[in-house]
Amino acid sequence: MENEWLAVAVENELSPGQMKRITAGNKRLLLCNADDSYYVVDEMCSHEDYSLFLGCIQDGRIKCSLHGSYFDLKSGAPETEPANQPICTYPVKKEGGQIWVLPRKQE
Numbered sequence: 001m002e003n004e005w006l007a008v009a010v011e012n013e014l015s016p017g018q019m020k021r022i023t024a025g026n027k028r029l030l031l032c033n034a035d036d037s038y039y040v041v042d043e044m045c046s047h048e049d050y051s052l053f054l055g056c057i058q059d060g061r062i063k064c065s066l067h068g069s070y071f072d073l074k075s076g077a078p079e080t081e082p083a084n085q086p087i088c089t090y091p092v093k094k095e096g097g098q099i100w101v102l103p104r105k106q107e
């Protein structure tokens with residue numbers, strides 16, 4: 001399952017700044033459109049068990065709305081405290097008019 005690409009959205013489904021909750025390989029993930037670049041990251045914040053879906057996307061980063069940490073959407077690295085652990089990121093591709101995710105941690 002972790003080695004299979006899964007179609008999770010049609011290409012124009014999300015506007016820039018929008019995100020979508022997806023389930024892939026038993027993981028709860030977020031598909032994010034940041035200025036028409038797509039990223040997939042863990043849904044839950046690494047600081048506490050809080051959904052990043054309730055936050056927002058700004059300048060290639062996702063903000064947790066509970067305590068305000070920002071995470072880089074490409075690397076998952078936390079950019080501001082209080083979070084000090086990364087969130088996982090996952091490979092994404094566009095193909096055949098759809099967005100696909102490989103539900104395996106990005107190396």
Ligand code: FES
Nearest residue numbers: 045047048064067
């Ligand atoms: S729960 Fe996300 S920064 Fe605290």
